[in-house]
Amino acid sequence: MLPNPATKYRSFPPVDLADRQWPSRRITQPPTWMSTDLRDGNQSLFEPMNVERKMRMFRMLCGIGFKEIEVAFPSASQTDFDFVRGLIEGNHIPDDVRIEVLTQAREHLIRRTMESLKGARQAIVHVYNATSKPFRDTVFGMSRAEVVDMAVSAVRLIRQLAAAAPETEWTLEYSPETFTATELDFALEVCNAVTEAWGATPGDKVILNLPTTVEVATPNIYADQIEWMHRHLDRRDSVIISLHPHNDRGTAVAAAELALMAGAERVEGCLFGNGERTGNVDLVTLALNLYTQGVAPGLDFSDINAVARTFEHCSQLPIHPRHPYVGDLVFTAFSGSHQDAIKKGFAVEPTDTFWNVPYLPIDPADVGRSYDSVIRVNSQSGKGGIAYLLETEYGVVMPRRLQVEFSGVVQQHVDRHGGEMSAAAIWQLFSATYLDTAAPIHYREHHLFEHGDGQGIRLGVDIDGVPHLLSGVGNGPIDAAVHAFQSVGIGVQVRSYEERAMSPSAEGGNARACAFVEVAAAAGVGASAGGRAGEFYGAGVDANIVTASIGALINGINRMQSSVQVATPQKQAA
The missing domain is CATH 3.20.20.70 (Aldolase class I)
Known part of the structure; x- marks a missing residue:
């Protein structure tokens, strides 16, 4: 134990300055x-x-x-x-x-x-x-x-x-x-x-x-x-x-x-x-x-x-990574709650009033720091930080429920592999989870046609490696594609659909669209068939919004198919 300080160190007495002015x-x-x-x-x-x-x-x-x-x-x-x-x-x-x-x-x-x-x-x-x-x-x-x-x-x-x-x-x-x-x-x-x-x-x-x-x-x-x-x-x-x-x-x-x-x-x-x-x-x-x-x-x-x-x-001295204002990590939030607050603060921060972003006492840009280092992801991170990195680095603005879902995917990845995830690694994981779901259905092409007051679609896909040409009609391209899949026994409901324009600079390409489709198994398919019922997100990215939407639907179905056992669809040659 430390020795008794009262017998070893003296406390300096206060200055006799009863009317001190500096505190005010x-x-x-x-x-x-x-x-x-x-x-x-x-x-x-x-x-x-x-x-x-x-x-x-x-x-x-x-x-x-x-x-x-x-x-x-x-x-x-x-x-x-x-x-x-x-x-x-x-x-x-x-x-x-x-x-x-x-x-x-x-x-x-x-x-x-x-x-x-x-x-x-x-x-x-x-x-x-x-x-x-x-x-x-x-x-x-x-x-x-x-x-x-x-x-x-x-x-x-x-x-x-x-x-x-x-x-x-x-x-x-x-x-x-x-x-x-x-x-x-x-x-x-x-x-x-x-x-x-x-x-x-x-x-x-x-x-x-x-x-x-x-x-x-x-x-x-x-x-x-x-x-x-x-x-x-x-x-x-x-x-x-x-x-x-x-x-x-x-x-x-x-x-x-x-x-x-x-x-x-x-x-x-x-x-x-x-x-x-x-x-x-x-x-x-x-x-x-x-x-x-x-x-x-x-x-x-x-x-x-x-x-x-x-x-x-x-x-030849290092600067501590948490040194005020200048350390490599001082504008970095790993905590999920911090990330969420910072993301929301950036979203509403006006340019004509005082700086008021949560957890950031100074605008990083004022000292020449970029915003890409503000939020980093590790095992302590949450949906806000992950969403922020995808939005700022890749132009992908996720729906809130998808933010919650994908944060769990990231959390599991970090728990398994440890360390920190870069924006590029998060994008790769997002793509593998929601964009590049090539099995069992792989998109090849589609053609739209008018059908009464609605929309018709001819959809070329590979199912388990076998080419199929599906047809369906509905009140729009997504609804028509849902009916096209029903024709081969794949029953799916669309619970939500959102589309976003991606930044022209995302990945250095031209402006593209990103679509998100949330699907669930149709009635009679799912838990009763021995699989897991629930909602599944798919995402699609393309210069054409319809193509992006069809891709999102297919990716959602693929994720649902990997979790829910459904009857093998009738093979129909193209």
């Missing part, structure tokens, strides 16, 4: 986004990205619409230093993109970092030092005053070096690392000292990045901390409050959303949430969460598959 707010505009995929995300990889992969990732981030990108920790390695130099000297940075680099608050590291940025048009220098009591006492052995001095000294040095390079537009970013575990009054003291040392103004704002370096409390606590800082900071009009949520408790997205409601204006994270330990906040999820609430995120994820594949190539 909503996000109405996107934050400034900053991608740290090339730094924090890259540090977390088994094998860090090489130059080709880093460059490909950088270009993709620019294409998505990021205007601030943390590209390296240049003082940490020659590789990172050289990558920053390559971006600048190769003129790879778009004019509207600011690169960002990270450094610890140490003089030699700061000098090396500033050296890497020589010649950049604009740059963000992100400096940090830990501020929480465990770090002050255990890691650094410093007092509060010494920690403040470390931060202020670093900022003054960066300001001095920046003044010597006026060709670059400099922005300072400061992080009190371990902010969420730092006493709020001390975090405020450090941040105010930093903005004073830089000389922050509304025209030269300092980014104060308040990270959940390690998630230590529930997201509402983080929101309270952000709102408290938002209210108490000096020079608030000269400060941008930034978030850098990690995901140790699995609540980074929630923490970021609540903190934006609390007054933050900027978010740092990685596309799909990779990063140290459990990762940084997932920017794709965060941005598309805004999108589904009617807020344009300012990032282009209209081809989410391309973004995902590039990320996987560059990071």
Whole structure:
């Protein structure tokens, strides 16, 4: 058993903020986004990205619409230093993109970092030092005053070096690392000292990045901390409050959303949430969460598959198939009840109102996903999903009772063979069950003729391999064909008949018709003869609707014949 947590872990107390405002707010505009995929995300990889992969990732981030990108920790390695130099000297940075680099608050590291940025048009220098009591006492052995001095000294040095390079537009970013575990009054003291040392103004704002370096409390606590800082900071009009949520408790997205409601204006994270330990906040999820609430995120994820594949190539990390919005299975329903609801939702979804398809919080088409992956069939599936696949892939719109019947056929197949069934496999099973029932009756040809107020038919068929020419009259082609079969002792009743136009694109051919005929044995034939009574569907597909209907009738009779023992028809040579 787990040890008693009450004696081992402390619960962080709530913030003294009785009149908190964030719970009643909503996000109405996107934050400034900053991608740290090339730094924090890259540090977390088994094998860090090489130059080709880093460059490909950088270009993709620019294409998505990021205007601030943390590209390296240049003082940490020659590789990172050289990558920053390559971006600048190769003129790879778009004019509207600011690169960002990270450094610890140490003089030699700061000098090396500033050296890497020589010649950049604009740059963000992100400096940090830990501020929480465990770090002050255990890691650094410093007092509060010494920690403040470390931060202020670093900022003054960066300001001095920046003044010597006026060709670059400099922005300072400061992080009190371990902010969420730092006493709020001390975090405020450090941040105010930093903005004073830089000389922050509304025209030269300092980014104060308040990270959940390690998630230590529930997201509402983080929101309270952000709102408290938002209210108490000096020079608030000269400060941008930034978030850098990690995901140790699995609540980074929630923490970021609540903190934006609390007054933050900027978010740092990685596309799909990779990063140290459990990762940084997932920017794709965060941005598309805004999108589904009617807020344009300012990032282009209209081809989410391309973004995902590039990320996987560059990071060598797989994206989970159930990852929000982008996983291969997130728009896929195997459950029968889900499939039925989605199918019905698509059928009635108007184009001039809000999206409201059950189980789909976002239109898959908005992120470049096709509808063919929405419904997939396995042993958990039902009639709705099967019907949807046949309709979208093959243009076959089944009657509802046939949906119920065929779902049982599919279920038995999957139970026997296991795994998942593709649309092509479902179509093959549908054809074998309802279309290609060649025994005992095989259609060859038919000719219609007028007969009084009705319709006559001459029907050429093979019965048990023997050619027959049958004749009958009725109130239409189907009724006439029923009477034609009665002439050779095959008694059948038509319980229902439906016809549908198939999509011209189905199977790549021209427009065709699909007919469905539901038949039952005529009175006196069926259970009393030792077979199974009931209704049997047949289907027919042809460019000619009459031919499709006759085919459906014959296929229905064949299915009935295979289940009901009837008298052998009198052989009549053609």
